[in-house]
Amino acid sequence: MTLTVTDLTISRGGIPVLEGLNFRLDAGRALVLRGPNGVGKTTLLRTVAGLQPPVTGQITNPPESIAYAAHSDGLKATLTVAENLHFWADIFGTKGIDKALAGFDLEGLVDRPAGALSAGQKRRLGLARLLVSERSIWILDEPTVSLDVASVAMFADAVRAHLATGGSALIATHIDLGLDADVLDVGPFRAVPGSGSGDFDGLDEGFL
Structure with missing residues (x-):
């Protein structure tokens, strides 16, 4: 495209x-x-x-x-890593978050609330939305x-x-x-x- x-x-x-x-x-x-x-x-x-x-x-x-990623990570602090990615999968109409978890080394953080992540982890989670988008x-x-x-x-x-x-x-x-x-x-x-x-x-x- x-x-x-x-x-x-x-x-x-x-x-x-x-x-x-x-x-x-x-x-x-x-x-x-x-x-x-x-x-x-x-x-x-x-x-x-x-x-x-x-x-x-x-x-x-x-x-x-188009998938757009800017300075804001676009995360819901009370949702876990997995829940945040599933939320965005629903928004984009896609299925599965395993590729996004693996691509940004988030497998060990799936059950952690986004609000409890470090700045770098939050950024990785925000960028993982790109893989979920399938754009x-x-x-x-x-x-x-x-x-x-x-x-x-x-x-x-x-x-x-x-x-x-x-x-x-x-x-x-x-x-x-x-x-x-x-x-x-x-x-x-x-x-x-x-x-x-x-x-x-x-x-x-x-x-x-």
């Missing part, structure tokens, strides 16, 4: 931050976003994931193909936050396995995951001050 972005302009708080973006993400490939903090990588990922509208341009992807396109915003070196390697292995089965990944990260990935530096696409549509004045992505 292919994700295509054409002549995209995106805004944050009603102010355009990136404009003129064009890229294509094919099945079996990863694309890593680079650029300084605050340039608009998170806003771009949110827009591609469908969480906020673009100012202009087009995003084309197959329906129900082909992963949109990932700094996915290795709170992970130790071993867990970063575990995550990179999960991405490689996803790509090997025809999946794809769009990733904003400051670290080298050792992936065979294309790189897009979004810095040159900073929006010119004053550009963009006035219809978006006052728009706050926090309410989307």
Whole structure:
């Protein structure tokens, strides 16, 4: 499945931050976003994931193909590890959590409440939702936050396995995951001050 972005302009708080973006993400490939903090990588990922509208341009992807993982782990603290994964399996309409448990070394934690996990364990559980989703396109915003070196390697292995089965990944990260990935530096696409549509004045992505 292919994700295509054409002549995209995106805004944050009603102010355009990136404009003129064009890229294509094919099945079996990863694309890593680079650029300084605050340039608009998170806003771009949110827009591609469908969480906020673009100012202009087009995003084309197959329906129900995207799984999005950002800074929040999206866990229910009172539910166990297994219950959290079963909850997300129900949301995505999939069955079975064994692959997710094994992929992120969670088998020994299945009965532990998510609220009792360490920061790294919570992050692994949050990322394990990607395997439960069975979605082909992963949109990932700094996915290795709170992970130790071993867990970063575990995550990179999960991405490689996803790509090997025809999946794809769009990733904003400051670290080298050792992936065979294309790189897009979004810095040159900073929006010119004053550009963009006035219809978006006052728009706050926090309410989307």
